[in-house]
Amino acid sequence: MNSNNPAPCPILARLFSHKGEKPTPSSWLRPVFLFVLLAASLSLAAQTPFETPGWTKPFPPFRIAGNLYYVGSEDLASYLLVTPQGDILINSNLESSVPLIKQSIETLGFHLSDVKILLISHAHYDHCAGSARIKQLTGAKYYVMDADVSVVESGGKTDFQYGDQADMYFPATHVDRILHDGDTVALGGTVLTAHLIPGHTRGTTTWTLDETEAGRTLHTVIVGSPNVNPGYKLVDNKVYPRMAEDYQYGFSVLNFLPCDIFLGSHGGYFNLTAKYPRWKTGDRDAFIDLAGYKAYIANREHAFLTELHRQQAGSH
Numbered sequence: 001m002n003s004n005n006p007a008p009c010p011i012l013a014r015l016f017s018h019k020g021e022k023p024t025p026s027s028w029l030r031p032v033f034l035f036v037l038l039a040a041s042l043s044l045a046a047q048t049p050f051e052t053p054g055w056t057k058p059f060p061p062f063r064i065a066g067n068l069y070y071v072g073s074e075d076l077a078s079y080l081l082v083t084p085q086g087d088i089l090i091n092s093n094l095e096s097s098v099p100l101i102k103q104s105i106e107t108l109g110f111h112l113s114d115v116k117i118l119l120i121s122h123a124h125y126d127h128c129a130g131s132a133r134i135k136q137l138t139g140a141k142y143y144v145m146d147a148d149v150s151v152v153e154s155g156g157k158t159d160f161q162y163g164d165q166a167d168m169y170f171p172a173t174h175v176d177r178i179l180h181d182g183d184t185v186a187l188g189g190t191v192l193t194a195h196l197i198p199g200h201t202r203g204t205t206t207w208t209l210d211e212t213e214a215g216r217t218l219h220t221v222i223v224g225s226p227n228v229n230p231g232y233k234l235v236d237n238k239v240y241p242r243m244a245e246d247y248q249y250g251f252s253v254l255n256f257l258p259c260d261i262f263l264g265s266h267g268g269y270f271n272l273t274a275k276y277p278r279w280k281t282g283d284r285d286a287f288i289d290l291a292g293y294k295a296y297i298a299n300r301e302h303a304f305l306t307e308l309h310r311q312q313a314g315s316h
């Protein structure tokens with residue numbers, strides 16, 4: 001999950017922010033606050049932490065470029081790469097997303113059972129909770145960045161931030177190949193490169209590949225997540241001491257990736273809902289957006305630095 005998406009209910013985000021802040025409503029506000037709290041806790045039965053309506057809202061599947069297809073929901077992005085030797089799926093999303101992903105793949109005329117390799121953007125449940133089910137349905141091999149492997153294989157229990165929050169757990173899933181920064185994943189002529197962009201999780205991965213469309217080579221970037229979640233301790237973090245340095249390293253990589261097609265683990269990163277209508281009316285360049293990529297990374301780096309300076313000022 002990430003903090004960059006608009007939360008439908010700020011109280012929900014607050015409940016799970018782990019900021020250690022206690023709301024201090026004045027006495028006349030207290031009944032209102034308790035009511036909102038009750039409503040929020042009731043909604044938890046149906047919603048997972050951080051969930052927004054876009055996570056589970058179906059979205060039309062479509063071909064982005066070359067052999068790359070969008071098969072995610074409105075906000076939880078999943079990508080299918082179709083090759084002559086089987087397919088690669090990036091992001092399994094929520095457990096409840098799996099039937100949606102399957103439907104999207106079938107609508108495009110492909111088969112979930114052809115998925116041979118499963119990849120993820122990072123080890124948070126909104127991108128990897130469906131992995132155990134996808135593996136079961138397809139027999140796909142699961143490739144995960146080294147620093148996220150223990151989180152994936154423990155079902156979230158070793159996460160530095162959420163390891164003690166049972167509502168953030170997901171089905172523990174065996175990893176078949178451990179990836180390292182710069183590793184490539186190849187199948188049927190398609191080659192992806194795994195870039196370690198740590199901070200959001202220790203093993204957050206930005207995927208790059210070159211697509212060919214109408215005779216052009218298009219550098220494609222699928223951003224893992226550069227976001228600092230509420231409650232992340234960038235300063236004096238005993239569990240993850242190098243967190244701030246990791247974010248800084250990640251931005252130094254993201255700032256120099258060549259990018260034509262800008263994508264990410266959430267539709268919100270690259271403005272999916274605004275670009276798709278353009279694509280639908282025939283603009284096949286709708287997702288070519290270097291300026292949007294640069295602006296997004298600059299915006300997220302600024303947000304990171306602002307939060308870092310806020311925490312540094314508070315620690316003195």
Ligand SMILES: [Zn+2]
Pocket residue numbers: 001002122124200225
């Ligand atoms: Zn996340």
